[in-house]
Amino acid sequence: MFHVRDHRIEHCLACGACEKAHGKPAHKRCVLTPKDDSFSLFEPLLTARTVLFASPIYFYALPSRLKTLIDRSQQFWAARAEGAPWLTSLPDRWATVALTAGRPTGERLFESAELTLRYFLRDYGINIGRNLHFRGKDGPNDLREDYEAHDRLLDAGRRAWEEAL
Secondary structure (H helix, E strand, O other), X not given: OOOHHHOOOOOOOOOOHHHOOOOOOHHHOOOXXXXXXXXXXXXXXXXXXXXXXXXXXXXXXXXXXXXXXXXXXXXXXHHHHOOOHHHHOOOOEEXXXXXXEOOXXXXXXXXXXXXXXXHHHHOOOEEEEEEEEEEOOOOOOHHHHOHHHHHHHHHHHHHHHHHHO
């Protein structure tokens, strides 16, 4: 389990170095990789059988640190676009996404985050198989204290793991 909040992630410079790094391995494509922890978070996405993303929603979007990490994944988009075999040969895998929002209403509350995660994960050969939405959960223990929601989340994680075996 990884908490993005516990890692140092530098902001993408939009320098284009990753797009000019033809043939380089993943850890050599971004000039910022030696300066932060981003690759230690990307690397498991290359090998994991399944992934469960859990995130709060702030103002209809993913939290800034997670979005910063996603922006830094441009290096994987560039590698996939050039057809790098170390990336394009990855097997198709599935992810479960669990999103929690303090807001109890909102027709499109989770749409932006799901779209961002869908395109972020696609570069690793990971597709979103399940989406779990939890509304009206604003406090640190709200999800844990809602036994039905807590059980849904645990069941989704269990099923994802069993299907990945």
